[in-house]
Amino acid sequence: MNEPIDSATASPESQRCGLVAIVGKPNVGKSTLLNALVGQKISITSRKAQTTRHRITGMRTLGATQFVFVDTPGFQTLHANALNRSLNKTVVGAVSDVDLILFVVEAGSFTAADERVLKLLGTGIPTVLIANKLDHVHRRADIAPWLQEMQQKHAFAEFVPMSAKNPKDVERLFGICEKYLPEQPWWYDEDELTDRSEQFLASEMVREKLFRLTGDELPYTSTVVIDKFAEEPPAKKGQKRLVKIAATIVVERDSHKAMVIGDKGERIKRIGTETRQELEKLMDAKVFIELWVKVRSGWADDEARVRSFGYE
Ligand SMILES: Nc1nc2c(ncn2[C@@H]2O[C@H](COP(=O)(O)OP(=O)(O)OP(=O)(O)O)[C@@H](O)[C@H]2O)c(=O)[nH]1
Numbered sequence: 001m002n003e004p005i006d007s008a009t010a011s012p013e014s015q016r017c018g019l020v021a022i023v024g025k026p027n028v029g030k031s032t033l034l035n036a037l038v039g040q041k042i043s044i045t046s047r048k049a050q051t052t053r054h055r056i057t058g059m060r061t062l063g064a065t066q067f068v069f070v071d072t073p074g075f076q077t078l079h080a081n082a083l084n085r086s087l088n089k090t091v092v093g094a095v096s097d098v099d100l101i102l103f104v105v106e107a108g109s110f111t112a113a114d115e116r117v118l119k120l121l122g123t124g125i126p127t128v129l130i131a132n133k134l135d136h137v138h139r140r141a142d143i144a145p146w147l148q149e150m151q152q153k154h155a156f157a158e159f160v161p162m163s164a165k166n167p168k169d170v171e172r173l174f175g176i177c178e179k180y181l182p183e184q185p186w187w188y189d190e191d192e193l194t195d196r197s198e199q200f201l202a203s204e205m206v207r208e209k210l211f212r213l214t215g216d217e218l219p220y221t222s223t224v225v226i227d228k229f230a231e232e233p234p235a236k237k238g239q240k241r242l243v244k245i246a247a248t249i250v251v252e253r254d255s256h257k258a259m260v261i262g263d264k265g266e267r268i269k270r271i272g273t274e275t276r277q278e279l280e281k282l283m284d285a286k287v288f289i290e291l292w293v294k295v296r297s298g299w300a301d302d303e304a305r306v307r308s309f310g311y312e
Contacts, residue, residue, distance in 0.1 A: 107133055125291060206275050224248070245289045248292045
């Protein structure tokens, strides 16, 4: 693993591919670790990934192995709000069929909050204890007895004291994880990160804002369809490229449409604004987004065009 082989030489028979979940209480370094594992850009990709059980946050193909990282949002804010409550139900399910779980804690520490997260994990899936922020531990000698204590807490497959900020540690972690992923052909292209993936990211982002801002009221059957995704190069040097997106939120009933639009269009405007702000950060681009709401009602083409405001 330290010397990645040319992936082109990895024949489908020798390929490995599998799902890896990174879980842990807030602030232990999950995002830092995920970003380090995935590389520079978090990529969300093709339709294959668009299941209700898994939200793919990124993937990395190294040598013959494709690591597919799944998002487990509910673990981060267990008791925050109504949406998270409903997410938690799916989150526990989502973690129950990954190939590997990375359970992240701060090295030398195990609190009640860590325990709560650990309890949600079953015992059937290999779980690696990531003792992160090792660089914060001044007396390394304290780590050995702590690791022994941790062995009593759960049947961890392995113990990895490391720092998510240390590239060598991250590289070593790939080597450790590799063997837990099944031998099967890759699901994605080796360097998958295309316009299509940004398009998917855009629809996921609208979806996320939609459900966050409508709370529990809106049925999960509502979907988001990207109608247009066009890119323009920067007008001037030093400026960012422009991404123009048009998306339709498809709901089942007129009452749902009203809910999405909100009073005087306030809610859809906010969905659009928050989506744009986050996409601009993620895509490193200037984003222009238009949202429509459509009721899917058989033959009736009951389409209301709702222009969202505030986009230059
Ligand atoms: N010193 C040190 N700091 C780290 C390490 N990993 C993460 N951090 C820092 O810890 C803080 C929390 O990291 P995040 O990656 O945001 O943690 P998280 O678990 O994703 O947090 P939530 O999003 O709240 O769940 C940040 O300030 C990171 O820079 C590490 O290995 N060493």
